[in-house]
Amino acid sequence: MDTLIKNLSNAGINEKEARVYIALLQLGKASAYSISERSGLKKPTTYVILDELIKKSLVMKIPRVKKQQFIARSPEEFFAAADERLKQAKKVLPELMTMVENSDTNIRTLFYEGINGVKDAIYYKSKEMKGKEVVGFYATTENASPELVKLFNPWPKDMREAGINFRVITPEHETTKKYMDPNNQYGHEIKTVPLSLYSSKSSLEASDTFVRIVLFKELQSVIIESPELANSVRQIFNIVWSKL
Secondary structure, rough: OOOHHHHHHHHOHHHHHHHHHHHHHHEEEOOOOHHEEEEHOHHHHHHHHHHHHHOOEEEEEEEOOOOOOOOEEEEHHHHHHHHHHHHHHOOOOOHHHHHHHHOOOOOOEEEEEEEHHHHHHHHHOOOOOOOOEEEEEEEOOOOOOOOHHHHHHHHHHHHOOOOOOEEEEOOOHHHHHHHOOOHHOOEEEEEEEEOOOOOOOOEEEEEOOOEEEEEOOEEEEEEEOOHHHHHHHHHHHHHHHHHH
């Protein structure tokens, strides 16, 4: 239930609104009192939330009944409305990007937390980087959570399918062996360093425009949009690469 509420919250309604909406879906049609009991919210709060959901066209009052009752619109309508809001919001994206490009500084720092945040970070701009190269100092995953390892597993293949080329330096370790298998490299170039010389548990990468750091244990990531910094990291990478 918590996961369902969180996912609905990501679609544009808050936690209490999600609880009321789910309760009403379960009940079919119901009074505010019944919805309050099912959702675990106080009755006055439930009335306020129902009014908000009515404004958002997710709940309707049933007309011409003695006792006021409510009914939820279908989930399909809910997500169709969410898609439409996103579609409308995207119309201003070109204008917003122009503001970024014309700002006084080209440096932006983005912070990500949690497994979903790390996922957003490692797939950052992947749709815009076809034909480009990313270089990276990778790490062992001995301190990484199972969910993070699961997130990493399809990533090399996904990057290849996106047309992004990788050159990677990684420690020689039990957790990195599977990536040495040619069937798992997907055309990416990988070189290894003895664990005694390089035992990182966090990764550092550079494209042509940004640097990405992923802290495995902490489930955090930082992306720095700076072509100058990215070029510096790439130069350091190439010096090491040439010596291996």
